[in-house]
Amino acid sequence: MKSILIKNAKILDFDKKKEVIQDVLIEGDKIKDVSQGITITDAKVIDIKGLYLFPGFIDAHAHFREPGEEYKEDIASGARAALHGGVTTVFAMPNTKPPLDSRAMIEFVKERSLKANYADVLPVGAITKKREGKEIAEMGDMREGGAIAFSDDGTWVQNSSVMRRALEYSIAFRTVVISHAEDTTFSHGVVHESFISYDRGVEGYPSQKEEIAVFRDVKLAELTGGRLHIAHLSSKGSYEIIKMAKKRGINVSSEVTPHHLLLAQEEIDLFNPLYKVNPPIRTKEHRDALLEGLRDGTIDIIATDHAPHNWYEKETDVNSAPFGMISLDFYFSLLYSELVRKGKLSLFDLVSATTYKPAEIFGLSDRGVIKKGYIADLVVFDPQREYVLTEDFIRSKSKNTPFLGQRIRGCVVYVIKRGKLFKIEEI
Amino acid sequence: MQKGIKRKDLLGLKELERGEIEIILETAFSMKEVLKRPIKKIPTLRGKTVCFMFFEPSTRTRSSFELAAKRLSADTINISGVGSALQKGESVLDTMLNINAMGIDAFVIRHASSGLPYFLARHTDTAVINAGDGMHEHPTQALLDMMTMKERFGKLEGLRVLIAGDIRHSRVARSNIYGLLKMSAEVRLFGPPPLVPKEFEQFGAEVLYDKKKALRNVDVIMGLRIQRERLLESFFPSIREYRKFFAITPQDIENLSKDVLIMHPGPVNWGVEMDYDIIKHKNNVILEQVTNGVAIRMSVLYHFISGEKLDEEHLN
Numbered sequence: 001m002k003s004i005l006i007k008n009a010k011i012l013d014f015d016k017k018k019e020v021i022q023d024v025l026i027e028g029d030k031i032k033d034v035s036q037g038i039t040i041t042d043a044k045v046i047d048i049k050g051l052y053l054f055p056g057f058i059d060a061h062a063h064f065r066e067p068g069e070e071y072k073e074d075i076a077s078g079a080r081a082a083l084h085g086g087v088t089t090v091f092a093m094p095n096t097k098p099p100l101d102s103r104a105m106i107e108f109v110k111e112r113s114l115k116a117n118y119a120d121v122l123p124v125g126a127i128t129k130k131r132e133g134k135e136i137a138e139m140g141d142m143r144e145g146g147a148i149a150f151s152d153d154g155t156w157v158q159n160s161s162v163m164r165r166a167l168e169y170s171i172a173f174r175t176v177v178i179s180h181a182e183d184t185t186f187s188h189g190v191v192h193e194s195f196i197s198y199d200r201g202v203e204g205y206p207s208q209k210e211e212i213a214v215f216r217d218v219k220l221a222e223l224t225g226g227r228l229h230i231a232h233l234s235s236k237g238s239y240e241i242i243k244m245a246k247k248r249g250i251n252v253s254s255e256v257t258p259h260h261l262l263l264a265q266e267e268i269d270l271f272n273p274l275y276k277v278n279p280p281i282r283t284k285e286h287r288d289a290l291l292e293g294l295r296d297g298t299i300d301i302i303a304t305d306h307a308p309h310n311w312y313e314k315e316t317d318v319n320s321a322p323f324g325m326i327s328l329d330f331y332f333s334l335l336y337s338e339l340v341r342k343g344k345l346s347l348f349d350l351v352s353a354t355t356y357k358p359a360e361i362f363g364l365s366d367r368g369v370i371k372k373g374y375i376a377d378l379v380v381f382d383p384q385r386e387y388v389l390t391e392d393f394i395r396s397k398s399k400n401t402p403f404l405g406q407r408i409r410g411c412v413v414y415v416i417k418r419g420k421l422f423k424i425e426e427i
Numbered sequence: 428m429q430k431g432i433k434r435k436d437l438l439g440l441k442e443l444e445r446g447e448i449e450i451i452l453e454t455a456f457s458m459k460e461v462l463k464r465p466i467k468k469i470p471t472l473r474g475k476t477v478c479f480m481f482f483e484p485s486t487r488t489r490s491s492f493e494l495a496a497k498r499l500s501a502d503t504i505n506i507s508g509v510g511s512a513l514q515k516g517e518s519v520l521d522t523m524l525n526i527n528a529m530g531i532d533a534f535v536i537r538h539a540s541s542g543l544p545y546f547l548a549r550h551t552d553t554a555v556i557n558a559g560d561g562m563h564e565h566p567t568q569a570l571l572d573m574m575t576m577k578e579r580f581g582k583l584e585g586l587r588v589l590i591a592g593d594i595r596h597s598r599v600a601r602s603n604i605y606g607l608l609k610m611s612a613e614v615r616l617f618g619p620p621p622l623v624p625k626e627f628e629q630f631g632a633e634v635l636y637d638k639k640k641a642l643r644n645v646d647v648i649m650g651l652r653i654q655r656e657r658l659l660e661s662f663f664p665s666i667r668e669y670r671k672f673f674a675i676t677p678q679d680i681e682n683l684s685k686d687v688l689i690m691h692p693g694p695v696n697w698g699v700e701m702d703y704d705i706i707k708h709k710n711n712v713i714l715e716q717v718t719n720g721v722a723i724r725m726s727v728l729y730h731f732i733s734g735e736k737l738d739e740e741h742l743n
Contacts, residue, residue: 195629199441201541201563201601271542316518319540319561 003043009053029418056088056377058358061303068097073308076116081396083118086412088377101126103145122148151178167226181213192280207235234279236289255303273321274402308398336410380414431736439564440605454726472501495724569602571723583610592651617641
């Protein structure tokens, strides 16, 4: 493969907290050099003056539905949607049918990912057998087979002893246990409980459903010393608990989704199933706390919780529709457009939460930064280019997002995956 | 011709303006006159077709709507969950679109899911009338309740209306709260706290957990059905205890300083939210409500199908 030389790249220097202009030389699948004024004769040269070069994004939470519901998404279409959005590494959650609870299933996902050859799809193994919350699954064998972390995503491990043992056991395999923190015995509903849910007569569940679970898991992390990660934080109370836990030195990290950062219950049509997600879109107060959490470092990373569903599954009433929305194809540019441009989040915070922080949390030591020797997973981002989000733009098999029709300013223009250059239009 | 109603659908009283409520009530009183005639039928909606889609059990509302349509000479058809293509897995939307293609002037829809009539209404130009959606709204019930109050008191302004029982799960409560507040009445809500969440104060109603305080100076007491199945979710400990602290008894009514109207949208769980003996009370207007229900639904069908203000000659 011919070397690639990227000239005049605007790069974020996280140590000095400033933007620097550098050239980046890529040889094979690695970054060979990052410095000023690189000249080399035998290379494909791209001058990206005025554009950003970011590390490829890492999304620690997506649902690819394979095996079992390939009509919604499969590993190849999901990996393609990811790459199209600048995501070069994406985690596939194990709540497939059947679930990813054995080494064979983990290897199946790895194989499919390799064959698809878009973003790297890293499988997350189930914490418990069949995701039933009763007995811990063979985490060691799955880890050896390539599981990046463990989660029963979609359900909480209700039994405190089981969760305690999982956190303890995970220590031997130096991995992370991800909790979908929601007390399953508490308040069933389809939206956030508030005056708005009472007004529309739609059964809601309060943020305490999440907070109770977050608190227990934090306490179990404290007890065991296991590495805990809380998925899709959605409430102010959860933010406060994590903040307290971090202050006490408990080994916990957390994530927030793009939709929980952007949407508030006061501003959406509660009857529209495109807004139906779990955990639910809560009120402005919660959304603002999540943004604050990202700014003050309580919340470490942004993860999509990309949850594809076929159009007719969402074209119904809010009670019958399934939970979830997609965003892999566009979330970074959408967040850039809505948060960075509007001064609500710094570009440094957005990029760290989507690149090196997830790499650090999950021990991906070969990616997430632009440095010599790292994998050449890179994104060229044009902060000025505008596009309208249409169904045609989306590479995911499913189009279930309420952001269709949104004008987005800022656009991924090139993605480099392991040294291979893709123009966005060609993905 | 003057337009009476500004919208295609009757989905809830939240959306309706005070003026529109007044027009519907006014027409309903005229329709009630028709119902007193020896021949209770007028040709106003001749050649129009109303489709009833009731996906939940209903006695009163369904027969009331059907009679209303027939009194206005409209043709009617019925679709229900049982015995239709819905049992073969067809979606409610597909069913509606197919029936609509046969030429329908109004759909009257009842469904267990809040918001379903809104969803269907977006997919058709035909009028959609909400006959009760989940815990959300039941606009014609609240309209007939308001008609009954207006009939007795001559006005709605300033009336103190107590709604007692399972407010949390009640679409009747929500529609009445919206309607009554728009008409400048006062609304009080009473019941055990799990069934009357504090959040309801944000509607502009008063939330009370003490029966004495709740009953003070009221003009109307409206009971709502306590759903026994709620016991499983522990909203309250037992029917026995509910009766002890929250049921409206003849003694309660006896103790009031003035006459009150006793209402209930039905079906009544006699002996739960209201004591058996209230059935005999002279101010019990529960059956009057049912009669007014037909008049209100005639008025609603008339306005949402014809879109016109009522002209006297339409009554002939």
